[in-house]
Amino acid sequence: MSLDGYLDSPTRTRLAMSNDADFDRVDAVRAGCDAVLVGAATIRNDNPRLLVRSPRRRAERLARGLSPSPMKVTVTELAKLDACAQFFSCGEAAKLVYCASPTAAEAQQRLGSVATVIDGGRPVDLRWLVEDLGARGVRRLMVEGGGTVLTQFLTENLVDELQLVVAPFFVGEPEGRRLVGAGRFPWNPDRRATLAEVRQIDDVVLLRYALSPRFTSE
Numbered sequence: 001m002s003l004d005g006y007l008d009s010p011t012r013t014r015l016a017m018s019n020d021a022d023f024d025r026v027d028a029v030r031a032g033c034d035a036v037l038v039g040a041a042t043i044r045n046d047n048p049r050l051l052v053r054s055p056r057r058r059a060e061r062l063a064r065g066l067s068p069s070p071m072k073v074t075v076t077e078l079a080k081l082d083a084c085a086q087f088f089s090c091g092e093a094a095k096l097v098y099c100a101s102p103t104a105a106e107a108q109q110r111l112g113s114v115a116t117v118i119d120g121g122r123p124v125d126l127r128w129l130v131e132d133l134g135a136r137g138v139r140r141l142m143v144e145g146g147g148t149v150l151t152q153f154l155t156e157n158l159v160d161e162l163q164l165v166v167a168p169f170f171v172g173e174p175e176g177r178r179l180v181g182a183g184r185f186p187w188n189p190d191r192r193a194t195l196a197e198v199r200q201i202d203d204v205v206l207l208r209y210a211l212s213p214r215f216t217s218e
Ligand SMILES: NC(=O)c1ccc[n+]([C@@H]2O[C@H](COP(=O)([O-])OP(=O)(O)OC[C@H]3O[C@@H](n4cnc5c(N)ncnc54)[C@H](OP(=O)(O)O)[C@@H]3O)[C@@H](O)[C@H]2O)c1
Pocket: 001, 006, 007, 008, 014, 015, 017, 038, 039, 040, 041, 042, 043, 045, 046, 075, 076, 077, 078, 079, 080, 099, 100, 123, 124, 125, 126, 144, 145, 146, 147, 148, 149, 150, 152, 177
């Protein structure tokens, strides 16, 4: 996020917050996960590929019998996703779309040839979603945003670790997305989160918070 807590800019497409060294760190984290999840708005706005970029890390995953990049997961209520988006068209790993019940049939029609569409209730219950992912073999899930999704994972106390990178600039545009929206967070003035690590990475800083006993400081 920016110094003023924004995840993006409403006037610029795909605002890069991190620097090269941090993008590489994120690549390593991604390579260590079984699945990555983004909200549908992030697919529409950023068109991310969500692949492991490093050839060495891709080869290491292959040697471990895994796909070169983790499974991709998204969640949507409206099902207005383009089957040609890079989320669907890039990479061999499975793509899962958890869709709210009223539009699940529409999502199946639109995306069924490029992804597995799962009816997730209305709205999609994220606690059920992570249990369903667990049943599909996902032990480690990386939630890459945006703010709507992050807010739900945090307020529903589903997060083991928060990695927060602060970029050295302000956005200053109130229409932009903030790190999180309103909600009742388990970490508040009466229950402070545990700061596990502070690391400078060139001109950004990484803050790691341990949010559950499952946190491991690798
Ligand atoms: N700086 C960063 O690291 C970073 C990372 C990721 C994203 N971003 C930015 O964040 C912005 C997007 O953030 P955002 O908060 O607007 O959106 P988001 O969290 O990416 O996606 C929100 C959308 O996900 C779906 N959704 C979320 N929870 C749901 C639930 N429980 N049930 C059903 N559907 C659910 C809905 O999709 P439908 O609208 O399809 O119903 C909702 O509109 C983008 O501009 C992107 O650039 C920044």
